[in-house]
Each structure stands twice: as structure tokens, then as C-alpha cells.
Amino acid sequence: xxxxxxxxxxxxxxxxxxxxxxxxxxxxxxxxxxxxxxxxxxxxxxxxxxxxxxxxxxxxxxxxxxxxxxxxxxxxxxxxxxxxxxxxxxxxxxxxxxxxxxxxxxxxxxxxxxxxxxxxxxxxxxxxxxxxxxxxxxxxxxxxxxxxxxxxxxxxxxxxxxxxxxxxxxxxxxxxxxxxxxxxxxxxxxxxxxxxxxxxxxxxxxxxxxxxxxxxxxxxxxxxxxxxxxxxxxxxxxxxxxxxxxxxxxxxxxxxxxxxxxxxxxxxxxxxxxxxxxxxxxxxxxxxxxxxxxxxxxxxxxxxxxxxxxxxxxxxxxxxxxxxxxxxxxxxxxxxxxxxxxxxxxxxxxxxxxxxxxxxxxxxxxxxxxxxxxxxxxxxxxxxxxxxxxxxxxxxxxxxxxxxxxxxxxxxxxxxxxxxxxxxxxxxxxxxxxxxxxxxxxxxxxxxxxxxxxxxxxxxxxxxxxxxxxxxxxxxxxxxxxxxxxxxxxxxxx
Amino acid sequence: xxxxxxxxxxxxxxxxxxxxxxxxxxxxxxxxxxxxxxxxxxxxxxxxxxxxxxxxxxxxxxxxxxxxxxxxxxxxxxxxxxxxxxxxxxxxxxxxxxxxxxxxxxxxxxxxx
Numbered sequence: 001x002x003x004x005x006x007x008x009x010x011x012x013x014x015x016x017x018x019x020x021x022x023x024x025x026x027x028x029x030x031x032x033x034x035x036x037x038x039x040x041x042x043x044x045x046x047x048x049x050x051x052x053x054x055x056x057x058x059x060x061x062x063x064x065x066x067x068x069x070x071x072x073x074x075x076x077x078x079x080x081x082x083x084x085x086x087x088x089x090x091x092x093x094x095x096x097x098x099x100x101x102x103x104x105x106x107x108x109x110x111x112x113x114x115x116x117x118x119x120x121x122x123x124x125x126x127x128x129x130x131x132x133x134x135x136x137x138x139x140x141x142x143x144x145x146x147x148x149x150x151x152x153x154x155x156x157x158x159x160x161x162x163x164x165x166x167x168x169x170x171x172x173x174x175x176x177x178x179x180x181x182x183x184x185x186x187x188x189x190x191x192x193x194x195x196x197x198x199x200x201x202x203x204x205x206x207x208x209x210x211x212x213x214x215x216x217x218x219x220x221x222x223x224x225x226x227x228x229x230x231x232x233x234x235x236x237x238x239x240x241x242x243x244x245x246x247x248x249x250x251x252x253x254x255x256x257x258x259x260x261x262x263x264x265x266x267x268x269x270x271x272x273x274x275x276x277x278x279x280x281x282x283x284x285x286x287x288x289x290x291x292x293x294x295x296x297x298x299x300x301x302x303x304x305x306x307x308x309x310x311x312x313x314x315x316x317x318x319x320x321x322x323x324x325x326x327x328x329x330x331x332x333x334x335x336x337x338x339x340x341x342x343x344x345x346x347x348x349x350x351x352x353x354x355x356x357x358x359x360x361x362x363x364x365x366x367x368x369x370x371x372x373x374x375x376x377x378x379x380x381x382x383x384x385x386x387x388x389x390x391x392x393x394x395x396x397x398x399x400x401x402x403x404x405x406x407x408x409x410x411x412x413x414x415x416x417x418x419x420x421x422x423x424x425x426x427x428x429x430x431x432x433x434x435x436x437x438x439x440x441x442x443x444x445x446x447x448x449x450x451x452x453x454x455x456x457x458x459x460x461x462x463x464x465x466x467x468x469x470x471x472x473x474x475x476x477x478x479x480x481x482x483x484x485x486x487x488x489x490x491x492x493x494x
Numbered sequence: 495x496x497x498x499x500x501x502x503x504x505x506x507x508x509x510x511x512x513x514x515x516x517x518x519x520x521x522x523x524x525x526x527x528x529x530x531x532x533x534x535x536x537x538x539x540x541x542x543x544x545x546x547x548x549x550x551x552x553x554x555x556x557x558x559x560x561x562x563x564x565x566x567x568x569x570x571x572x573x574x575x576x577x578x579x580x581x582x583x584x585x586x587x588x589x590x591x592x593x594x595x596x597x598x599x600x601x602x603x604x605x606x607x
Contacts, residue, residue: 103584197565210563239570240563312547323524330525332597337590346600351527358526364536367520368543374523384550386560391553393561425539426546442564466565 004029009075009169009223016059016074023063023074027056027118030076034120034167037493042142043152043162045081047121048088052076055118062116072226073116078162078171081122082129083214084203085109092205093127093137093155096329096336096357106203107238108172108214108231115230120168123158127359128326129179129207131155132431135422136361143418144187145488146456150415153183153431156217160187163217164488170227171217176208177314178411178435180215181447185410185459188449188486190224190476191217193435195466196442197242200235208321209240211314211439219485221448221477225253228469244467252470256477262296264475267403271307272434277412280453285409288450288460288479292407295478302402304395309388310436315429316372316385317440323369326362329354364425393441400465405475408434410447410459438463446472448479449486457486512541 004026007015015021031049038044059074079085082092084102086109091097105113112119126136134142134157142157144150145165152161156173160183163171173180175193184191192215199214206212216227232246268289273282293299331337331353339352358366372381399406412433421427438445443466450460460479464471514533517540521528528536582595591598 100588103580103588195565196563236572240565240567242565306553309550309553312549315543315547316550327525331590332599333585334588335590340591340600342600344600346602347525348527349600351522351525354525355527355529360532360535363521363526363528363532364539364543366524366526367517367536367540368547370520370524371540371544372547380551381547383560384553384555385547386562387555387558388550388553389561389564390558391555393564425543429543440561440564 005033005166007169008220009072009218009226010220012075012169013072016063017069019063023056023059023118024053026074027052027076027120030120030168037165038167040143040148040493041145041161041165041167042140043078043123043158043165043167044121045091045124045139045158046089048119051088052118052120055113055116059116059118070115072230074118075170076118076120076168077112078121078123078159078168079109079119080125080156080159080172080174082125082174082205083109083172084205085119085122088122090122090205091139092129093125093139094357094359094362095138096353098336100335104203107200107235109203111231117170117230123162123171125158126155127362128205128322129155129174129176130322130361130365132178132182132428133416133421134158135418136359138359141418144415145492146188146415148492150417150456151186153186153415155179157183159217160184160189160191163187163189163219165493169219170223172214172231173217174204174212174214175439176211176318177439178432180217181435181445181459181461182411182431184217184447186415186457188457188488189217189219190221190446190448191215192224192228192446192469192472193438193444194228194232194469195242195444197240198246198444198467198469199232200238200241202235202237206325208318209325210321211318221256221473221480222250222253225249225473242467247467247469249470249473252474253477256474257481259478259481260296261292261475261478264297264405265300265403266292266297266475267300267302267399267406269307269399269406269408270301270303271305272408276430277409278414278453281409281412281414281458284451284453284458285460289407291450291479291482292475295482300402302399302406304399304437306388306391306395307437310392310440311429311433313385313388313392314432314436314440315368316381317389319365319369320372320382321369323366323373326366329357361425389440392437396437396441396443396465404464405471406463408461410434410461414453414456414458434461442466444469444472446476448476450479450483452486512537512544
């Protein structure tokens with residue numbers, strides 16, 4: 001019998017709609033897989049067995065009643081624990097929210113449930129999505145299914161590991177500076193950061209509001225596209241949500257699978273490569289560029305001189321916004337409260353609560369942001385970073401006059417060892433080198449697997465102009481159609 | 495590119511800008527009750543990080559308008575109409591302490607005040 005956990009989301013949906021497998025069987029197969037391997041992967045902070053089986057039963061009942069099923073009905077999903085889920089604990093990987101049970105659903109949670117997608121549970125992450133390795137979780141690290149001694153990337157490392165380890169065919173991540181694309185790259189799966197404003201942020205616990213964006217993970221480009229269409233689209237609960245039609249990403253993924261890119265102009269970004277990148281990553285990237293050429297694409301090179309300032313600009317803007325957003329964790333209305341003994345003042349209780357509830361990276365970023373927003377420093381740091389942000393967007397605009405999409409490696413490195421970088425913040429930050437420009441410009445970008453280096457996955461990043469997400473999927477699917485599918489070595493989770 | 499990677503890893507020892515006292519001040523502003531040991535660790539780390547991000551100052555951008563949001567939008571409004579909100583009990587259920595259907599917090603004024 002076919003192992004249901006090894007089917008794609010599209011195949012599972014077809015099997016369920018066609019009656020070859022029930023949604024309940026599919027959910028149970030994935031719950032069994034989680035039970036068998038998650039003691040070693042630790043992708044999940046919480047598995048919602050009861051909720052998953054009940055959602056699956058509802059899909060089976062709908063089908064039995066002859067009702068029309070939505071395209072992903074009955075397909076299981078791993079949800080990053082930064083997205084609030086009504087009645088299901090949501091921690092954002094932080095002790096400060098350890099026992100918090102949200103009283104409402106995020107817009108994307110509701111859309112996922114309404115689509116009949118079966119949420120298996122909540123996945124591990126760097127605390128408040130701050131990190132590139134998932135080691136900043138207050139609840140312990142997640143292990144890469146390719147090599148359990150290595151990180152699965154971050155901050156959405158729980159979801160990327162779950163999808164890579166066949167614990168779920170689909171996952172939700174969030175990407176502020178690369179937190180979908182980099183984990184997708186280092187676990188050998190597909191991850192897309194939509195155009196900023198393309199997916200509602202309502203119910204997404206805020207880290208950096210001008211950058212945060214939720215998006216899909218899948219093992220295939222088509223699966224990611226199918227999930228993208230479920231979660232995307234205007235939402236009046238998010239004032240930054242774009243009131244425009246969702247780009248036709250599913251059609252684009254199917255079109256790309258025909259493996260013809262003639263007429264498509266692809267630009268290699270000169271500044272995203274070279275010194276500081278691992279040779280094996282560059283070799284896999286260069287092979288991917290040759291693959292694109294072989295598919296008929298025209299390859300050009302562009303220069304985006306301000307991209308070199310994306311990292312410093314990002315590590316001012318994101319911490320500044322986080323220092324403001326995380327002020328809400330004050331021990332008053334929800335979450336942890338420490339030191340309320342009748343002696344300590346309210347201010348002391350707030351400080352003790354935040355000291356006990358936040359981990360070191362969150363504290364660092366709050367203090368960096370507090371510094372950058374202080375009077376006397378504001379113009380030189382935050383103000384200047386916002387101007388650099390404008391210049392980065394102008395670099396993109398100029399590059400998109402010469403090309404339909406831009407490409408680069410998704411990360412300078414393959415998955416690194418757990419514990420290797422955790423005490424050196426800058427060594428961690430440079431994991432985001434390739435992904436930060438598209439974050440700052442709000443433009444869409446996808447990571448698709450493009451080969452191995454030292455036996456570990458390498459991702460190809462494909463960037464497109466705002467609201468042209470479909471180009472990412474089309475080019476990504478074309479590359480996928482002629483690239484060997486990456487599957488973690490069987491022995492790792494035997 | 496090169497400097498971006500190398501500069502933070504080889505910090506210039508002469509450029510120490512963040513002291514323990516600075517960290518204590520920032521922590522106080524951010525309502526973080528940091529420990530003595532954290533003051534030392536954070537002073538070193540924040541100095542390196544702030545030294546690296548200060549590179550934005552190299553860009554000539556005096557005439558460049560700032561971007562606060564990648565997708566410019568202004569005055570996004572929705573109709574001013576009543577709609578259901580969360581039930582009070584559901585909201586208070588998540589609170590650390592509740593009294594008389596309100597969030598209870600430590601005293602903020604002295605008895606005399």
C-alpha cells in the first residue's frame with residue numbers, strides 16, 4: 001500500500017476527493033508519522049490529535065453527503081506557532097506566552113479551516129520569529145531531517161522540518177527577513193514569501209509589522225501554490241492588506257511544469273554571491289543558472305549596489321519595530337506575570353515579567369531597537385535605515401526593467417550545526433544575507449531546491465516584482481521539473 | 495559584500511561604544527530587569543551589532559525619502575458600524591489576574607497619593 005505521508009498535497013487531495021483514501025486515514029497516517037519521528041525532529045510544540053481527526057471526519061462526512069470539496073480538503077498542515085489558533089495554545093516560541101490560549105483565530109487560521117485543511121498541530125520556531133536556526137525557541141531546538149545534528153533553519157524551522165520529514169505535506173511559515181525561504185532551502189523543500197500585504201497579518205503575533213508576511217511550505221511548487229491561494233487575498237482586518245486579486249499562482253505552477261522558459265529574462269544579482277558564500281552553495285547555484293538557460297530563459301547579470309546595505313538596514317528596522325510591538329507583553333492582560341507579591345510596583349512587575357519571559361535574542365533586539373529609536377540616534381540609525389530601504393527598492397525597480405525575475409542562492413550556507421552560531425549574533429544574522437533585500441522592498445520571493453552541497457540541500461531564490469508572485473511559481477516549477485527531487489537520507493529517521 | 499561579512503566578526507577594539515551603564519539604561523527604558531551577568535554579555539554583543547549596523551551611515555541618502563512601508567497606503571478605513579467583539583469572559587480567561595471583571599494589576603499609586 002502507498003505510504004500516504006509520501007504523497008504530495010495535490011495527490012492527497014485527489015485521492016480523498018476520488019474516494020481512494022479517507023481524510024481520516026490521511027490524518028492518522030501523518031499523526032502516526034509524527035508519533036514515530038518527532039521525538040528526534042522536535043518539529044511540533046503541540047500536536048492536536050483530537051482537532052485533526054475531527055476536522056478530517058468533517059471532510060469525510062462532507063464527501064459522503066455529496067458536497068463539493070475545496071481543492072485541499074482533507075490535506076494535513078503544520079502551523080507555525082506564531083499564528084493564533086482559537087482554543088489551541090499559541091506560544092510564539094516564548095515562555096512569556098507559554099500557557100496562552102487565544103480567544104480568536106487569525107484570518108489565515110480561519111481560511112485554512114474553512115478550506116477543510118486538517119491542522120495537525122503547532123510548530124516550533126525561534127522566539128517571536130527572531131532567528132535563523134530555531135535554536136532561539138524557549139522549548140528547545142528542532143533538528144534537521146537531513147542530519148539531526150544540524151539546524152532546520154529559522155525562524156520557521158519547525159514547519160520546514162515537519163514538511164521535509166514527511167510529518168505533513170504542507171506547512172505555514174512567516175518571513176520577516178527570510179524565515180520561510182532560508183529554512184525551506186536548508187531542509188530541501190519549497191517556501192514562498194508572498195508580496196507584502198498579499199496575505200493577511202491579522203492574528204499573526206507581530207515582530208516587525210512593516211516586514212512580517214506569512215506564506216506556504218510544500219514539497220512541490222504546486223503544493224505551495226495551492227496553499228498560497230487558500231491563505232492569500234484581501235482582509236479588512238489588516239489595514240496593510242492589498243485589495244487586489246490574488247496572483248494566479250496555481251496556474252503559474254502548472255504552466256512552469258511544462259519546462260519551457262523561452263522568452264523569460266532571468267537576472268543574476270552580482271551582489272548576492274561570491275566572497276563569504278560556501279563554494280558548494282555557489283556551485284549548486286551556478287548549476288541552477290545553467291538549468292534555467294537550458295529551459296530557454298535568457299540569462300543576464302544585474303548590479304544592485306545598495307543590497308550590501310540590506311543587512312544593516314534590516315537589523316535596525318526590524319529591532320526598532322520589535323521593541324515597539326513587544327511592549328504589549330507587560331504581564332497585564334495575558335501571558336506570564338512575575339513578581340506580583342504585593343510589594344513590587346507595577347513597573348517592577350513588568351520588568352521582572354519581561355526578564356523572565358524573554359530569551360536572550362529577543363532582549364538583544366528590544367535593546368537595539370530601543371537604542372535606534374532614542375532621541376539623538378533616531379536619524380542616524382532608524383531614519384537612515386529607512387532611506388536605505390528606499391534605495392534598495394529602487395535597485396529592484398531598475399533590475400526589473402532588465403529582467404522578469406532575479407535569482408540568487410537562498411542562503412550563503414547549508415544547514416549548520418546546532419550550537420555552532422548561537423552565541424555569536426552576527427554569525428547568525430548573515431544567514432539572511434540573500435533574503436533581506438526582498439523583505440525590505442516587500443516583493444515576493446520563493447526558494448526551490450536546486451541541488452546538494454556536502455550532502456545537504458541548497459535553495460535557489462527567485463525574486464519577482466510586487467504582486468507578480470506567479471512569476472516565482474512559474475520559474476520555480478520549471479526548475480523543479482528538470483531537477484532531481486531531494487529527499488532526506490532514509491537512515492536519519494529510520 | 496566582503497566587509498559586510500567580515501566587519502562584525504573582527505570588531506575594532508577601539509570602537510567600544512556601549513558600556514554596562516548604557517545597557518542598564520536601555521534595559522530600564524525597555525522594562526527588562528537584566529542581571530549583572532547579562533550586563534557584561536549584552537554590552538559586548540550590542541557593541542558589535544551596533545558597530546555593524548552603523549554602516550547604513552556610509553550611504554549618501556540626504557535627499558532620499560524614507561520608506562516606512564513597502565506598499566504605500568494611507569487612511570485605510572472601514573465602515574463605522576457596530577460588529578460583534580470578543581466576549582468579556584473569553585478575554586479575561588487569558589489574564590494573569592482578574593478582579594470584578596477587570597484586569598487586576600499591582601498598585602501604581604501610594605496610599606497617600
